[in-house]
Amino acid sequence: MSSISGLHIARKPKRYEHWNKIIPAWVELHTRYAKFSGDAAYQYTERSNTGILASAAYQAGYVALEEYQATKINEYGEEWLGRCDLWVSDGKNFSEIIEAKQPECFVVIERAERVVEVANNFLQSALSDARNTLYGYVGKGSGIAFLPVYASAVPSETEIQSLVEAVRDSKAIEADVIAWCFPEETRGLVGKNDKIYSGLFVVIKAAE
Numbered sequence: 792m793s794s795i796s797g798l799h800i801a802r803k804p805k806r807y808e809h810w811n812k813i814i815p816a817w818v819e820l821h822t823r824y825a826k827f828s829g830d831a832a833y834q835y836t837e838r839s840n841t842g843i844l845a846s847a848a849y850q851a852g853y854v855a856l857e858e859y860q861a862t863k864i865n866e867y868g869e870e871w872l873g874r875c876d877l878w879v880s881d882g883k884n885f886s887e888i889i890e891a892k893q894p895e896c897f898v899v900i901e902r903a904e905r906v907v908e909v910a911n912n913f914l915q916s917a918l919s920d921a922r923n924t925l926y927g928y929v930g931k932g933s934g935i936a937f938l939p940v941y942a943s944a945v946p947s948e949t950e951i952q953s954l955v956e957a958v959r960d961s962k963a964i965e966a967d968v969i970a971w972c973f974p975e976e977t978r979g980l981v982g983k984n985d986k987i988y989s990g991l992f993v994v995i996k997a998a999e
Contacts, residue, residue, distance in 0.1 A: 794822060795951050795973040795990070799959045802967045806931075806997055809853070809885065814970045817847035817993075825976035833939045833972070833991040834982045837893035840937040840991075841876050844889075848879045855879045861888070864926030875924050886930045890920035890998075893937040903957035907964045910936055910994045914966055921998035932998040936966075941986035945979040951989065958992060966994035 796818040800807050820843050824832045832843050838858070845855040861875040880886035892913040917934030925932040940954070951973050959969055973990030982988040 793948070794818075794975040795948065795955065795971070797955065797959075797971055799969045800967065801969070803997070807968050807995070809851075809879070809881070809887075810968055810970070810995065812851040813844070813847050813853070813879075816850040817844055817970070818972045820847050820850065821972050822974045822976065825974045829976070829980075831939075831974070831977040831980050831982065831988050833937070834980070834988040837876075837891050837937060840893060840993075841891050844891075844935075844993075845877055845879075853879050853881050861924050861928070862926075863923040865923050873924075876920075888921065888924050888928055888930065888932045889935055890917045890924060890932070891935045891937060892917040892920075893939075903954050903961070904963075906938060906940065906954070906958050906992065907961045910938055910958070910992065911963070911965045913938070914994050914996055918996060918998050925998055933995055934998055936994050938992040938994065939988055940990060940992070941982070941988050943987070945987055946989055964994070966996050968995035969993075970995075 798814045821832060832839055841857055845857050848855040856878045858874050860872060862870060863873040864870045875888050876891045877889040894909055894913055913936035914934055917936055921932040921934045955971050970993045978989055980988050
């Protein structure tokens with residue numbers, strides 16, 4: 792048994808090239824946390840998942856800031872002071888705001904079509920928030936959805952690989968970037984509601 796992780800950039804590889812550095816660090820941090828704690832950071836909230844992503848950005852050589860005050864402006868010109876989930880920058884020529892979403896009900900590992908459906912719904916919500924933030928910001932922006940998945944029994948490597956391939960290759964998924972992390976250490980982790988939380992997907996799409 793081994794960990795299963797990866798990154799797929801379906802479109803605009805230049806636009807998303809920073810994820811080639813951040814995602815391997817993200818995988819490493821989830822795996823390290825699992826080894827140290829016997830727990831899965833991804834089974835909790837959007838905020839804890841955003842924190843892992845921010846730490847991965849630092850580990851990859853970027854700087855990051857979470858949950859900071861930002862001006863929001865919607866398509867009707869209405870303005871308010873809100874919060875942005877994450878800002879990432881290389882300190883030179885690149886910076887990006889990120890708005891994140893995560894379902895409260897986790898998606899089931901046996902149903903790839905449900906993973907895609909939930910991914911699209913929460914990605915659109917994140918993109919809407921990112922566009923509101925971008926109205927008050929000069930730069931790039933993305934929406935992200937974190938999708939922890941659970942199983943009723945410990946999944947095999949074959950089951951996980953089949954799920955990954957089905958989600959990655961789906962013609963229905965709206966994300967430009969798909970990453971996944973199923974650490975060996977949490978393959979059989981029993982978490983909330985006695986479900987087995989084996990790993991997660993993150994899906995990403997540019998908002999600008």
